[in-house]
Amino acid sequence: MFALVDCNNFYASCERVFRPDLNGKPIVVLSNNDGCAIARSNEAKALGIPMGAPAYQFEKIFEEKGVFVFSANFALYGDMSHRVMDMLSTFTPDMEIYSIDEAFLSLKGFDHLNLQQYGLSMCKKVVRGTGIPISVGIAPTKALSKVANRIAKKFAARTGGSYVIDSDEKRIKALKWLAVEDVWGIGRQHAKRLRDVGVNTAFDFTQLPEEWVRRNMAVVGLRLQKELKGEPMLELDVPQNKKNIATTRSFDSNYTQFEQLKERVSSFAVSCSEKLRKQKSCCNALMLFIHTNRHRDDLAQYSRNIVIQLPFPTNSAIELSDFAVQALKQIFREGYAYKKAGVIVMDFTPVQNQQLNLFSNSNPKHGKLMQAVDQINRLQGPQKVRLATQDLKRIWKMKQEKLSPRYSTNLRDIITIKI
């Protein structure tokens, strides 16, 4: 059996942990630049604020209904996530952290336990230890544990936050209840096609002939169908190094100057290089993209990307920044108002076994230098040491008007309790 544990309205719940006065109040967390709603408390959902809602379109509702709005505080959410995962890891030796707020737990060999109770004990321990409410779904396959989790959450009043699918009756009842577009692994495109052929529920999907599923949804769809029928096709995934690493941002305003973009692009490359070093990889290729604001049809549109193959594998901030700026020179055009850019590094090789090039190689001194930089930044705070090509004047700043304190990761932000 697998358990799928996920945190309820995770980002909103994190904000609530340190603001208990917000219990029962509507909360919305915004994306970078305070752009879109990326998390909502149940109360905010009830007000009809959809996922991804542009903040400016809902300002009036926020105001009128007294919604508490927060800028995304990833330092806080990342730390709270660690705490939750730590607690969960005490319930099984075998666990896969699936996302910032979700984990699959293997319950192999736990058959002697009352699994419903076991799920409830997870809820109790995690909420007590971290303040974050969770839901637990338990079933014989990963896909079914996702279904069970939905039920646990949706009917929390009855389930207490934990639900087990351990019989065919329960499985079929659950699948008949679940709309096909809500199945894990069925997105918009597949959902539409399925609805078109009269498949409305997860159960209908399991009744489709395998050839149809194979033809229209490939082996991924077939695997999913079997999982929903109760035949396990997916194991716990072991953590692997990333195959691509990206740093991309929308800008707070439109950029028209090469110099402005250059500073940002350089910073994105530096950020990628830090992530590369963290997983001890070098990259062999780098992609850069820039584009104007797609939502503005009154402005001239321009969008391009370019991939450059590097002459040698590297994770040096200096070298990657150079390559990114070279790439920018190739695709930058005057006369456009740029709104977003990003650097994506690809085609990794491990640091230990680099293929050297006869004619040009990564500067051997950079390894030591980067180590020193990483160490300083780790101790003194991010971005203490930067490249001169980066935005030294700090002319840009992400819009974050409603940022909460970093309660759990910054000494200055620790709460004081008056007794």
Place this chain on the structure above:
DNA sequence: TCTGGGGTCCTAGGACCC
């Protein structure tokens, strides 16, 4: 005026090899 960011996997088809 204001609209996020970061990932994965699979497949078909073209280019190439012997």
Place this chain on the structure above:
DNA sequence: TCTGGGGTCCTAGGACCC
């Protein structure tokens, strides 16, 4: 007039996830 068989690798595009 007749014109094989069996592979691999790469890439773009499509689908999905949180």
